[in-house]
Amino acid sequence: MTSAAxxxxxxxxxxxxxxxLLPSDYLDLVxxxxxxxxxxxxxxxxxxxTGDAATIVIRPGRGWRGHTAGQYLRVGVDVDGRRLWRAYxxxxxxxxxxxxxxxxxxxxxxxxxxxxxxxxxxxxxxxQLDQATGDFVLPEAKPAKVLYLTAGSGITPVMGMLRDTxxxxxxxxxxxxxxxxVIFRDELHGLVADEKLRLIEVHTDTDGRLxxxxxxxxxxxxxxxxxxxxxxxxxxxAAEDLWREHGVQERLHTERFRPGTVVAxxxxxxxxxxxxxxxxxxxxxxxxxxxxxxxxxxxxxxRMGICFGCVTPLTAGAVRDLRTGEIxxxxxxxxxxxxxxxxxxxxxxxx
Amino acid sequence: xTAIDPTAHLTAEQIEELGRELDAIRDEVIAGRGxxxxxxxxxxxxxxxxxxxxxxxxxxxxxxxxxxxIGTAGLSVAKIMDNMEIGHNILHGQWDWMRDPKIHSxxxxxxxxxxxxxxxxxxxxxxxxxxxxxxxxxxxxYGIMRVDEDQKWHPFHLGQPLWNFINACFFxxxxxxxxxxxxxxxxGRRRKxxxxxxxxxxxxxxxxxxxxxxxxxxxxxSGPSFLTTLAATFTANLVRNIWTHSVxxxxxxxxxxxxxxxxxxxxxxxxxxxLRQMMGSANISGSRAMHFMTGNxxxxxxxxxxxxxPSNRYAEVAVKVRALFEKYELEYVTGPLPKxxxxxxxxxxxxxxxxxxxxxxxxxxxxxxxxx
Numbered sequence: 076m077t078s079a080a081x082x083x084x085x086x087x088x089x090x091x092x093x094x095x096l097l098p099s100d101y102l103d104l105v106x107x108x109x110x111x112x113x114x115x116x117x118x119x120x121x122x123x124x125t126g127d128a129a130t131i132v133i134r135p136g137r138g139w140r141g142h143t144a145g146q147y148l149r150v151g152v153d154v155d156g157r158r159l160w161r162a163y164x165x166x167x168x169x170x171x172x173x174x175x176x177x178x179x180x181x182x183x184x185x186x187x188x189x190x191x192x193x194x195x196x197x198x199x200x201x202x203q204l205d206q207a208t209g210d211f212v213l214p215e216a217k218p219a220k221v222l223y224l225t226a227g228s229g230i231t232p233v234m235g236m237l238r239d240t241x242x243x244x245x246x247x248x249x250x251x252x253x254x255x256x257v258i259f260r261d262e263l264h265g266l267v268a269d270e271k272l273r274l275i276e277v278h279t280d281t282d283g284r285l286x287x288x289x290x291x292x293x294x295x296x297x298x299x300x301x302x303x304x305x306x307x308x309x310x311x312x313a314a315e316d317l318w319r320e321h322g323v324q325e326r327l328h329t330e331r332f333r334p335g336t337v338v339a340x341x342x343x344x345x346x347x348x349x350x351x352x353x354x355x356x357x358x359x360x361x362x363x364x365x366x367x368x369x370x371x372x373x374x375x376x377x378r379m380g381i382c383f384g385c386v387t388p389l390t391a392g393a394v395r396d397l398r399t400g401e402i403x404x405x406x407x408x409x410x411x412x413x414x415x416x417x418x419x420x421x422x423x424x425x426x
Numbered sequence: 427x428t429a430i431d432p433t434a435h436l437t438a439e440q441i442e443e444l445g446r447e448l449d450a451i452r453d454e455v456i457a458g459r460g461x462x463x464x465x466x467x468x469x470x471x472x473x474x475x476x477x478x479x480x481x482x483x484x485x486x487x488x489x490x491x492x493x494x495x496i497g498t499a500g501l502s503v504a505k506i507m508d509n510m511e512i513g514h515n516i517l518h519g520q521w522d523w524m525r526d527p528k529i530h531s532x533x534x535x536x537x538x539x540x541x542x543x544x545x546x547x548x549x550x551x552x553x554x555x556x557x558x559x560x561x562x563x564x565x566x567x568y569g570i571m572r573v574d575e576d577q578k579w580h581p582f583h584l585g586q587p588l589w590n591f592i593n594a595c596f597f598x599x600x601x602x603x604x605x606x607x608x609x610x611x612x613x614g615r616r617r618k619x620x621x622x623x624x625x626x627x628x629x630x631x632x633x634x635x636x637x638x639x640x641x642x643x644x645x646x647x648s649g650p651s652f653l654t655t656l657a658a659t660f661t662a663n664l665v666r667n668i669w670t671h672s673v674x675x676x677x678x679x680x681x682x683x684x685x686x687x688x689x690x691x692x693x694x695x696x697x698x699x700x701l702r703q704m705m706g707s708a709n710i711s712g713s714r715a716m717h718f719m720t721g722n723x724x725x726x727x728x729x730x731x732x733x734x735x736p737s738n739r740y741a742e743v744a745v746k747v748r749a750l751f752e753k754y755e756l757e758y759v760t761g762p763l764p765k766x767x768x769x770x771x772x773x774x775x776x777x778x779x780x781x782x783x784x785x786x787x788x789x790x791x792x793x794x795x796x797x798x
Contacts, residue, residue, distance in 0.1 A: 091643050094635045095535040096475070100528075104475060156464030158525040381733050383519030383531045384551050399456075408527055 107201055110137035116150075118200045119175065121192070124258045128181040128228065129193040130166060135176055135204060142207030144169055144239035145232045145303070145330075148178060151203030154191045158203070160406050161188045162332070164232035164305075165207060166259075168239045179258060181228035211303065211330035213240055218301035222294060224314060226250035226285070226306030232330055233303060234259050241271060246294050250277040250285050250306065285310070287317050298323045305330040343421040347371045348390055350426060356418040361397060362387075363413040371426050373413060380415035387413050392422025432684065432757060433701055444754055445697030451746050452732050455739050464524050466738045470511055471529070478504035482644060488654035498658040502665035503719075508537040509670055510721025515737040517546050522734075539633045540602035544625060548605040554733050558678060558685045558706035565678060566685060568593065568604055572777045573678075574685040579780040586778045590771075597667035602629050669719075672767050673710070677726040679770035680708045682759040703730040704751065709744070709760035716763065717741060727758070 089098040099112060107115050116133040123129050142148070147162045163178035182193040211232055221242045223233045230249055237245075251257045257276060266272040275293050277285045287310075290297050298321050304314050311329045318327040341358035345365050354369040356362065363385055366373040375385045380398060389405045394416040396403065402419050403411055413424065436444070481500030488494040513536030515521070521529050535542050548564070556562035560576060567573040570593065571586040593600040603609075606629055611622045640659040648655035684705040691702070710716070710724035717724045717740075725740035728747050735743065751758040761769070 088643075091635070091638060092647070094639050095537055095632075101475060101479060104472060153461070153464060153524070153526075155460040156462075156524055381550075381554060383522060383734065384546065386519070386522070386532055399453075408525060410522065410525075410530070410532065 108134070108136035112136055112138065114138045114204045114206065116176070116202050116204045118196055118202060119198055121196055121198065123193075124179060125181075125256055125260075127193065127256075128179060128258050130177050130179045131192055131196070133176050133178070133202065133204075134174070139174075139176070139204070140206050142169060142176070143212045144236045145212040146207040146209040146235075147211075147232065147330075148176065148207050149205035150178065150188075152188050152191060152196075154187050158408070159188050160203075160408070164235060164330075166231050166234045166238070168235070170239075179228070179231045179234065181258070209330070211305065211328060212236075213303075214301075217242065219244065220296065220300045221245045222297055222300035222302040223247040223249075224302060224304040224306070224310075226310050227256075228258065228332075229304075229306035229310075229330070230258055232305055234262075236303065237263075237266065237272070245271070246273045246275070246300065248275045248277065248285070248290075248293060250279055250310070252280045253278055287313050290317070298326070301326050301328075303328045303330075305332075341419075343392070343418045345369075345418050346391070346421070346423040348423050348425045358395060358417050358419060359397070360417055361414050362394065362411070362416050362418065362422075362424060365418070366413065366424075366426055373426055375414060378414045380412055383412060385413045386410040388425040390423045390425055393419040394422055395419040433705060436701075436754060440754065441697040441701055442695060443697070444750065445695070445700050447750055448700050448731055448747075449696075451743060452735065455732070455735050455743060459523055459736060459739075463736045463738060464521075464526075467512075467516075467521050467524075467529060467736070470507065474504055474507040474512055477507070485644065485651070485655045485658050486648045487651060488648060488658050489651040494654055494658055498661050498665075501658065501662040502669075505537055505662055505666040506669055506719060509666060510673070510723065511718060511737060512536070512721075513538065513542075514721050514723070517542055518550060519734050520736050537636070538601070539598045539629065539636050540605045541628050541632045544605040544629065545601065548607075550733070554730065556691070557703055557730055558683070559688055559691055559702075560685055561688050562691075564604065564607075568600065569609055571774060573773060575777070575781050576685060576687075577777075579777075583778050587771075587775050590774050594668050594671035595664060597671040598663070599633075602633070605629075672763070673720045673723050675770040676710050676763065676766040677707055677723060679773055680759060680761070680766045681769045681773060682757060683708050700731060703727070704747075704756060706730070707759075708766065709758070710763050710766055711760050712762060714741075727760075 086098065092098075093101060102109060103112060106112070108117060114136050116135040116139075118131055119134050120132040121129050122132070142165050145164070147164045149160055149162045151158050151160045153159075163180055165176055166179040167175065167177040180189050180192045182190045209232075213236055217240070221244065223236075223245070225233050225247065226249065233247070247263070249257065249263075254260065254276065257263070263272065263274055267274050279285070294300070302314075302318070304311055304327060308331060311331060314327060315324065315329065318324045342356050342360075344353055345356045345362060346353045347366060347369065350371050352369050352371055354365050356365040361378075363373050363375055363378065367375075373385065374387070378385075387410065389403065389409045389411045391405045393402050393404045394411055395401070395418075397415050397417055403409060403416070405422065411424070433441075477500055481497045481504055483497075484493050484500065485497035488497055513534065516529060516534045517531050517536070519531040522531050524530075527533055531546065538545070553563055553565045558566060560566065560574070567577065567586075570589045572579060572583045606622070606625055611617060611619070611626075616622060640663065641656055644659060645652045645656040684702075686702055686706070691698075694702070704727060707727040707730045709727050710720060712724060722737035722740045723729060725744050728735075728740045728743045729737075731747065732743065748758055760766075
């Protein structure tokens with residue numbers, strides 16, 4: 076008998092001991108970061124960067140597989156008792172000795188998770204993690220000349236790159252309302268002093284929004300530079316247009332934090348992911364009725380929102396709770412009660 | 427549906443107003459759910475796991491009488507916590523709002539021979555939607571007993587005090603049989619129904635796992651204490667069964683609780699549905715520990731009005747609900763556990779005999795044997 080077979084046999088026996096729970100349910104009580112557990116992390120410190128941004132130092136569980144500079148991390152945080160998932164760029168270098176990972180979060184107005192992380196999270200808090208992911212990364216072959224075009228918290232993935240890899244010729248154009256809003260300002264100026272970076276700060280409160288036509292004047296050789304851009308959709312859209320106009324779009328790499336806004340209007344097309352059926356729904360008809368009308372096998376129960384016999388994963392779009400008007404947007408793991416939820420724009424549910 | 431309708435003094439408008447007031451109570455709790463509630467259920471789950479672990483650990487030495495006593499007591503409490511405050515309430519979706527996949531009605535499994543998904547169907551959909559409606563809510567006597575004068579008497583009911591006692595001792599098996607609708611499905615062609623067979627196989631698998639754990643694996647792990655550990659787990663299951671059965675009997679069977687005719691729920695409004703829940707349920711009064719050990723089903727009335735509110739909130743909701751009972755001059759049926767258990771048992775005995783005088787109209791309903 077191989078040791079793997081022995082281990083799996085022992086595990087099966089343990090499962091018989093702990094049923095209906097799993098051995099991991101008990102192990103989680105004492106060692107939530109052990110190898111083999113769901114990937115989690117423990118927050119060890121929250122360091123303020125600016126008035127509304129902070130760096131969160133996370134000790135990831137043993138299952139953490141590391142990251143590539145520029146990638147992001149999905150974090151599941153319990154805010155007011157509810158688990159909410161958000162993606163944040165990793166700002167720590169890949170070779171950090173202590174194995175910790177940092178994300179840097181800017182509190183956006185009305186942002187539940189960002190405000191919670193920046194202002195209320197205490198060291199010791201356990202968070203859920205996914206492995207690092209994202210294509211906004213440096214190529215293996217170092218380009219000779221680099222431009223970083225960033226705005227606001229768009230600086231975070233780039234900071235991960237700057238801390239990881241040195242370039243002979245790197246320029247950064249960064250926009251922030253005022254000097255004190257520039258995240259990592261001291262560190263950036265340190266890089267400038269060491270002549271490792273040329274930094275152009277655009278302070279939008281005094282200089283106005285960055286007009287990309289000024290790029291010729293700020294960075295005359297920008298078309299020759301491999302460019303990484305991250306910031307609000309307006310800036311990225313304008314950059315994509317400009318790079319395309321000059322026929323150098325393959326040099327531009329962009330990272331968007333929000334993939335378009337969810338339309339929470341009055342009804343929309345409902346897609347039933349598992350069966351591939353679609354149906355038009357107004358904003359007042361429960362998705363349960365819509366599905367049944369479309370011939371989809373919908374689980375159902377009390378049809379009044381109490382028994383939870385109808386809960387179904389919402390995989391895309393948004394739905395409105397017919398009782399409260401509250402909008403629920405699709406996220407992995409979000410389940411909705413189809414009997415009291417109506418389409419709020421196009422949406423996909425897993426039936 | 428007793429001779430005098432205790433809600434006859436309410437106008438249709440008053441009933442709808444009552445419904446709106448109850449909706450407001452519900453909305454307030456929903457809006458206030460948060461970190462403290464989440465911390466509460468996590469703490470209870472963690473405490474239950476530790477208690478079960480320690481109790482089973484102590485039972486490894488159950489050969490020593492003090493270890494047997496402590497271990498058995500601990501395991502009984504752990505099993506009750508698992509079934510009541512944790513399992514029943516999570517399976518109701520009371521904690522689904524947390525979006526924690528590990529504490530969710532669709533993923534939870536409990537220390538019970540009825541698989542969670544089957545129980546959710548018969549309990550959440552049928553019992554909670556059709557509470558106390560004759561012929562629709564099989565919880566009314568579980569198909570083996572007559573618990574209202576308006577249920578038709580059958581000689582089979584003569585034995586119902588005994589059926590009820592046996593059901594109490596092996597309650598989890600009674601529930602599993604009931605969730606499978608065994609009585610109905612074993613008759614005639616239905617037993618070959620593939621859907622029924624799939625569900626029956628699932629129950630079989632669950633029973634096998636539970637029995638193997640409690641009566642084979644843990645006794646074996648105890649080595650020389652094999653027999654005493656076997657006796658301990660059997661006792662813990664018995665204690666859990668009798669306790670949960672007693673609590674649940676108190677929810678709908680004591681004197682003063684109303685049952686309803688099938689046709690009375692046709693076109694039922696939200697206000698009328700609420701009113702039926704109010705009149706069809708009974709509470710148990712007692713200390714905080716008492717409420718906890720019943721899984722807050724001691725607040726049965728509040729639970730039936732708002733089955734998906736977190737159980738730790740029923741105590742505060744009860745104050746407001748009780749005020750509404752007074753405002754609308756309705757009887758809030760409640761009492762200490764011994765009194766309510768006695769009241770329910772008295773009814774089981776009384777109704778084992780035919781009614782003294784015939785009721786005006788008896789709905790047709792055949793008794794069904796569902797208990798194991």
